[in-house]
Amino acid sequence: MNNNDSFEAVIGLEVHSQLLTKTKMFCPCPNVFGMEPNTAVCPVCLALPGALPVINFEGVKLAVKAALALNIDINRKSLFARKNYFYPDLPKGYQISQYLDPVSSNGYLNIQTGGGEKKIRINRLHIEEDAGKLIHIGNQSYVDLNRAGTPLVEIVSEPDINSASEAAAYLKALRETLVYLGVSDGNMEEGSFRCDANVSVRRKGDPRLGTRAEVKNVNSFKFVEKAIEYEIERQIDVVLSGGKVIQETRLYDSKENITRPMRGKEDAHDYRYFEEPDLPPLILSEEFISEVKNSLTELPAVKRGRYVSEYKLTEYDAEVLTQDKDIAHYFEDLIKENGGRVGIKKLANWIINELLSELKAREGEGRSPIKAQDFLELITAVESGSINRNTGKTVLAEMLSSRKKAGEVIKEKNLAQVSDDKGIEEIIKQAIDENRKEFADLISGKDKLFGFFVGEAMKKTKGKANPKKVNEILQKNIENYKSGRS
Ligand SMILES: [Zn+2]
Missing domain, CATH: 1.10.10.410 (Arc Repressor Mutant, subunit A)
Structure with a gap:
């Protein structure tokens, strides 16, 4: 391992995100995870002869929504293309994707780095379909085609990322945006949000790009960062020892924390792309685009800024409250219910210090089971002095487990504060x-x-x-x- 400061890493990320549509991209099969294998299938996604695809407009809408939120220009006309390759989980022998004319191109996403804000350019966002899934048990292999035809967007960044931590920051910001919009569930473990990283190194000041290796399908944020870190060091070692980095696809092994060669990397011509003859061009009207634009919700970065300027919260508080869309909405509901009686900073503290830690202790409860109105009753009881803060914590725990209201718990357990x-x-x-x-x-x-x-x-x-x-x-x-x- 080395830490050579005369080198610079150049990284581009390709992210695949499944879309939260009800049905698949080109057929009416349900788009759900975890069904009995090969039950969410039909002649189109099984590629039976004569079956023809139909564009799912809900999928197009979500893709356009994501593109608008990522500042990517929407192309009024785009084309579907066939990406040909042979693999047992791909019954058609090709994937319907977009190639020369994607639905959107030229955007950017701002990320937070140690040195401040940085703009990462996005080359394109296009629509495609997912393949099926191979499951290997012992020396047998099984194929499940439930996932075949699931709507995907592929989001390709420009190689503007220069470190593993910047890559992690980009992924985090991207995932957060898509989850906020309701475009993706962002689940890396289940594979609905996946990342491939193109990594190369060059000597600082050298304008030429080094040969890149692609690290495929890493399934957690932590591993993406580690895989890229490893890959940067590996390539620097290769160059320093007089060797040449070869263009290839590598897999990350999280147990040993290394990347291993998987196969030589295909170039675009290996996929023999051509225009999909079974689908018309995708034409988007101005009306449709502005309708989607109007449906965009406030994005996390904007929300954070507003919490700081309007509510006078610290950057840290704003960050914690906006990490999860449900928590942010809960906080805003609380402010509405409160109508100015309790200070906003106090409301924020109650969520951050008490509610979130209680929820965390009860694993799996991401969202509050207590209505904002009922939580406010508890907060008011403490802030007005009818119970003290520690009792308030006890009442909160009891509310979470019994789903009773604050007043009931206080009365039942005789917890009202002795103030006289x-x-x-x-x-x-x-x-x-x-x-x-x-x-x-x-x-x-x-x-x-x-x-x-x-x-x-x-x-x-x-x-x-x-x-x-x-x-x-x-x-x-x-x-x-x-x-x-x-
Ligand atoms: Zn189908």
């Missing part, structure tokens, strides 16, 4: 009586014992005493005692 001065006064007197020596020490200057008495009072009320009141009344008792004595 008399009640607290009595409890403090009791604590002093029971701990005369400690109280004398406190009076004579052992300030640390203040906390001890607060603790005693909280214990006696099972944590229900209003801590602010306990502090005030204890302080008053100390002062009374001191002035009485002097």
